[in-house]
Amino acid sequence: MTTTTGLGAFSQRRILGALAASLLSFSVQAATLTRDNGASVGDNQNSQTAGTVGPVLLQDVQLIQKLQRFDRERIPERVVHARGTGAHGTFTVTDGLSDLTKAKVFAVGESTPVFVRFSAVVHGNHSPETLRDPRGFATKFYTADGNWDLVGNNFPTFFIRDAIKFPDMVHAFKPDPQTNLDDDSRRFDFFSHVPEATRTLTELYSNSGTPASYREMDGNGVHAYKLINAKGEVHYVKFHWKSLQGINNLDPKQVTEVQGRDYSHMTNDLVAHIKKGDFPKWDLYVQVLNPQDLSTFDFDPLDATKIWPGVPERKVGQMVLNRNPANVFQQTEQVAMAPANLVPGIEPSEDRLLQGRVFSYADTQMYRLGANALQLPINAPKVAVNNGNQDGAMNTASTGTGVNYQPSRLMPREELHAARYSQLALSGSTQQAKIQREQNFKQAGDLYRSFTTKERKDLIENFGGSLANTDDESKHIMLSFLYKADPEYGTGVTKVAKGDLARVKALATKLTD
Secondary structure, three states: OOOOOOOOHHHHHHHHHHHHHHHHHHHHHOOOOEOOOOOEOOOOOOOOEOOOOOOEOOOOHHHHHHHHHHHOOOOOOOOOOOOEEEEEEEEEEOOOOOOOOOOHHHOOOOEEEEEEEEEEOOOOOOOOOOOOOOEEEEEEEEEEOEEEEEEEEOOOOOOOOOHHHHHHHHHHHOOOOOOOOOOHHHHHHHHOOOHHHHHHHHHHHOHHHOEOOOOOOOEEOOOOEEEEOOOOOEEEEEEEEEEOOOOOEOOHHHHHHHHHHOOOHHHHHHHHHHHOOOOOEEEEEEEEEOHHHHHHOOOOOOOOOOOOOOOOEEEEEEEEEEEOOOOHHHHHHOOOOOOOOOOOOEEEOOOHHHHHHHHHHHHHHHHHHOOOHHHOOOOOOOOOOOOOOOOOOOOOOOOOOOOOOOOOOOOOOOOOHHHOOOOOOOOOOOOOOOOOOOOOOHHHHHHHHHOOHHHHHHHHHHHHHHHOOOOHHHHHHHHHHHHHHOHHHHHHHHHHHOOOHHHHHHHHHOOOO
């Protein structure tokens, strides 16, 4: 029988022979397998044993090293912001801020490499990205003055205003330590004592709590920072990233649909768009206040639970993310973001939450990655490091001097006067007391009224559903917060949560804004 299609037997043999020769050639050219010390590996398939049926030998260093390294592949998971997605890019200044700051990152035309880590906040490293959560938006700027980290969220406000509450807040959000299950009643037991959280909880239970993608959400520095110019003048600012892709959130029905087909929808989206050259972009804006303006508001502008309504936004520049990580662990997981990473011209404000984060974030990165975390390539500044810090695990620095102290005549290290912090006049006594201008509910009501009819309906259903199984007292206190923010808002959530509206109204009359 003769075939008229396909390859003849002779042609097939020629192709198979060529393929075999190619494979043989490839195997000859393959690199030698080695251990971490560079020594060649003789057998990576079979452990050394004492005879045919004897036990495995401790002297099998390849086996031991593989198991040792495997056992240590996971560094401690971040307590918050565990699940993250990173990307490299560039920030370019279009409108300089030299009138406000001496930081070179904001000089006209300056182009600065950046690495951005997006993340969920509360949920663990392998949680679905559809879960309701604030989203971290942290940017490391590799500036000419050293590294500056702007560590924020997609929400412009936070739940608490004092860092002393942070561990309790996170514990309340995390699963019950007895059952390891999520429990809304624990959260609202906590937040019923924290009225300042009302606005941010409104953001969380709106569709902003379930973004469609990292590309399609804004970012915020959340806190007020201080910018210092060459004259030593101080201005307070808030930073805002505005997505040029627009804002896109999932409603409750879409959350169910998306999670059913892709529990990594936000990561997949970002990686795919960068890979195909559709680079996401954000414009950076700042709001600016003079120090004397702080006393003119009916709330404390340094309170992280507040936005600055009516304060104009000034465009600064644009960020483009144009490269995916070459290795997710080495870059996305080992990047050490911390508000303590500041440069001359940018300082923390007196925001009580920021003051605590300046310590806490740097400390947790040192715990996760070690004392020399900032020597890792993803964290290392592009400028020279010159100090007396020494030793510690994984110290890869190449110090070539015996002078590990300062001051010294043998090796002088100059203290740059221009890098000193600005001065802040102080008066009064030490204290532990609330801030004076709280205004806990007004901005929550403003946010609710800014939503469309559908967005309000989704918010009411989301919030009411979570409150429904909360203990009776905590539920009605929370509902009174919402009613105080806006009667329509509180009434709607009370109905879904099966609360007593008369009781809610009575509790709300006792609240002051």
